[in-house]
Amino acid sequence: MIKIEVNKRQVEANKGELLLTAIRRAGIKVPTLCHFEGLPPSGACRLCVVEMDGRLIPSCATTVADGMKCQTHSSKAVRARKTIIELLLADHPDDCLYCVRNGNCELQTLAEEYGVRTRRYQGEKSTCHLDVSSPALERDPAKCILCGKCVRVCEEVQNVSAIDFAGRGSKTRIETAFNEGLNMSSCVFCGQCIKVCPTGALREKSSIKEVLEAIADPDKVVVVQHAPAISVSVGEAFGLKPGSECSGPLNAVLRRIGFDKVFDTSFTADLTIMEEGSEFLARLKGKGKLPMITSCSPGWVKFAEEFYPDMLDNLSSCKSPQQMMGAVIKNYYAEKANIDPKKIFSVSIMPCIAKKFEVTREEMLTDGVPDIDAVITTRELVRLMKMRGLDLNSIEPEPADNPLSLKTGAGKIFATSGGVMEAALRSAYHLVTGKELDSLDIKAVRGLEGRKEAKINIEGTEIGVAVVSGLKNASDLLDEIRAGRNDLHFIEIMACPGGCINGGGQPIGVTPEAVAGRMKSLYSIDKSEKYRASHLNPDIQKLYKEYLGEPLGHKSHKLLHTHYTKRDVVK
Amino acid sequence: MSVVENIIKQHSNPGRDSLIPILQAVQEHEGFISRESVIEIGKALDLPASKIYGVATFYNQFRFSPHGKWVVQVCRGTACHVKGSAALLSRIERELGISAGGTTRDGLFSIEVVACIGACGLAPVIAVNGNFHAKVSPDDVPEILRNYRNQTVEGTK
């Protein structure tokens, strides 16, 4: 502990930490635009300046020293910040009323907080074009303030590097290689860049319009599924504490919006476990490659197709729970409810941007019919609810619809890094031994760390498992395997750090504490469920009995499994 | 062996630091930096294409399309700047429908921005394939370009 002086008050600081961290811990607000928690400082925006001995220094790039004295809101510091904001606005399209980030844009908030009321600088407006080439996200370089956070998350967290700074001086912009657009680039559509962007320069490609049109069409049966991460995330937008479980109110709200049937993707998470667990055992017995790697995160799947094409045989052939639900709705459910599958418009609500891409993959058509027709993110769901004047706080909870909604704790924890692994091990143990695990909690694979590893004993066979989230972490592990590491049998990979609870489609501005809150909530739901392992789900058993036959059987193969191909992209 | 492979082979320990010399050598051999070269360099140096593109676009010296038949060099040195070379450049860009560093679709013209070419007394100056044009005003541009275009047409007849 050392002592520094901030605004003439003593503040305690930890040796070696950043001045910004100490200032913030003391409850003093210093704004930042380029600061990226957890990564080395870049010092690009200068918004975090504080006055020290008459000079302005960036607090995000300064290490504390004993006896240091600074002023965070001296007139010099405040004037400097205001000027920076005014300069950023000089070439900004004043588009707030039409902007997705209206109301939660960092630039807009700063302009308000620093009392910018007149345009002091008039710059040439950017002539950059919108990049709408990808099925998942849009880039609007005119709104970009060049903070560089998207470039950093893409390179340093995701190891993709689809975008970088190009040009220089006043012509600097963020571009893909050769400015060919995201669709030609190596972008895996994880959407993590959207979450760190302070402005509306990055956003999802919205499907709200298609969904509303389908709802308004009397000839369509519009069904919706919500992913396990949604119910523990969406409440925050309505003032609830992070992790608050809202499945009941969510089902009710979705019916008010006009969806004819509401299903819970946790159900097909259980189905995924039945298929994937069986596939794993088959591989253990020599049928197929080991380690087997999960395939439910479409950002990860695209990453593998681009950067690890030599390992595609290691990926489980299972479709993701979203796609399984889609296929089950348009086949099993349509048949059971006597609805023409062509009349069904199937929507999914996902914490993910890459899901928008996943549904467009041609492997995701069954007999020429797309499994899913539209994907909306948590953020779009919130917009839809606000548009309809609905509030999760003031609505009676309702159950989701049968027969595709009964969930187990195992299906629910799919939403967090480690959850798929834990769910799979619970059922794999049963498949091998015919017994249930003594303790269903597999703590070694839980938590927000980027990599978790464990050895699990199933009747004398030691199974090596690893769980990674964030694609940089995935690359590091896969490189070890390429280099000959061979003690692992089963790997779970999710593209987003922490898993779907921190997905690229989740509300903007979530704190790590909120993500931890969502995770905690998932495990407590798991604990309280009547069934905690997928194979115990009575409706899953019924689905096999009535329709699918057995895991990995003929019907499963047709509806629930897929394949992957090497992708040539600019990388 | 490809041009890029050849060039990289000449660097003893090729890495990030050798990127600029490699780009320079590729441009010298091929006249420009092609998409294929960027991708190839990226593979060899283990650098993402977006990064190489970013570095290359930072410097004016690199171009991403082959030279046109006529290379219009526009001086942006101090003397020419004072005499209005900025307006001249944008007129040329507008007339040709490309920006500096680009080449017209028909492959006839490309524009290059250069620093002082040592003819300050004649500012603003442009040079087309080495022929100097002195004291050029933006309104002279259509005529100058037409002359070169006509020369090409006659040449092909």
Ligand code: SF4
């Ligand atoms: S990015 Fe922010 S400041 Fe810019 S138009 Fe959108 S809301 Fe307004």
Ligand code: SF4
């Ligand atoms: S979506 Fe992911 S991969 Fe694509 S540019 Fe953003 S961070 Fe990079």
Ligand code: SF4
């Ligand atoms: S797109 Fe957003 S995150 Fe990326 S540099 Fe621009 S403002 Fe920053």
Ligand code: FES
């Ligand atoms: S936050 Fe410190 S320079 Fe941007």
Ligand code: FES
């Ligand atoms: S500045 Fe243009 S020739 Fe010298």
